Amino acid sequence: MEKEKIIQSIIERQALKDSKDLQEAVQQSNETKNEFMRMKNLWALMQTGKGMKDMEVENDFISLQGRIKQSKRQKNLRVILRYAAIVIIAMVSGYLMNNIGSTGHEVTTNVMEVPKGNRSHMLLSDGTEVWISNGSKLTYPANFIGGERNVQLTGEAFFHVKRNEKKPFHVNVGDVKVKVLGTEFAVVGYPEDRQIETVLVSGSVEVTSRYNNKETTMILQPGYKATYNKSRGTLKKDKTDISFAKFWLDGIYQFTDESFIDLANKIDRIYNMQIVFEDESLKNRKFRGTIDINNNVNILMQLLQKASGEPFEYRIENNHIYVTSE
Secondary structure (H helix, E strand, O other), rough: OOHHHHHHHHOOOHHHOOEEEEHHHHOHHHHHHHHHHHHHHHHHHOOOOOOOOHHHHHHHHHHHHHHHHHHHHHHHHHHHHHHHHHHHHHHOOOOOOOOOOOOOOOOOOEEEEEOOOOOOEEEEOOHHHEEEEEEEEEEEEEEOOOOOOEEEEEEEEEEEOOOOOOOOEEEEEOOOOEEEEEOOOEEEEEOOOHHHEEEEOOOOOOEEEEOOOOOEEEEEOOOOOEEEEEEEEEEEEEEEEHHHHHHHOEEEEEEEEHHHHHHHHHHHHHHEEEEEOOOHHHHHOEEEEEOOOOOOOOHHHHHHHHHHOOEEEEEHHHHHHHEEEO
């Protein structure tokens, strides 16, 4: 499979699992695999609209110049243009990848940050897929070396972990560590939230919390969630509706008996709109329903008005939504 087609598949967001040709091309050599993951992650990170460091721009241009020299020998102008387009767009849209250090093994550690109101999908070096959204940050190595695969999460993400029984995958978020071999699960752990949640869709995960030097561990089965209370240091397991996965994959969030204040935090992250309660009693009002992040915030607020047992009014000014009782 030509490099041009690989790049085109990235731009068109074609899933690796859906293309046999793409899978074969990526697995041909480590060099091809690493290049695919680099371009895939660059393209995903471009969607964040962050600023780009001068050094990263320079490095990409050096890399691009090397490809141009090689491509001249191959007389493949279209491949040059594809790479040039990605690098130029990267410059315009901004910071794509932050290199925060390396070890003696020359393992680069990267940080991917997704601003509020955005989602991004990326592929890690082991084939694990991650959907990151709404003011979240994932710290991960360019390549996993050693007996474990460790990543650090701040915020929320949905993971489809590539199975490797000899090399468990760990997600570290605050005082909680989630250990898996290969499965689908979500973790929500914003610093400002009162709790950290882990919800399992398939497979099995081990959740460990640490509070006052004491560890608590539990195993989750599909359809269950583990909730860690930050203030009490408690870890509990409950049955849950795994249709929540549509939020990360399709932008659909379903909720039942969720307080207005908790919904306000999610609305802030999804739409980058802060809710201001002019009537404090509204904070504990419960709602059930569905948020489609493809809808604008006005539609969402109108749906919440209809779903509310008691009427409330709202007005939008700049990036704030003011709510009050009628």
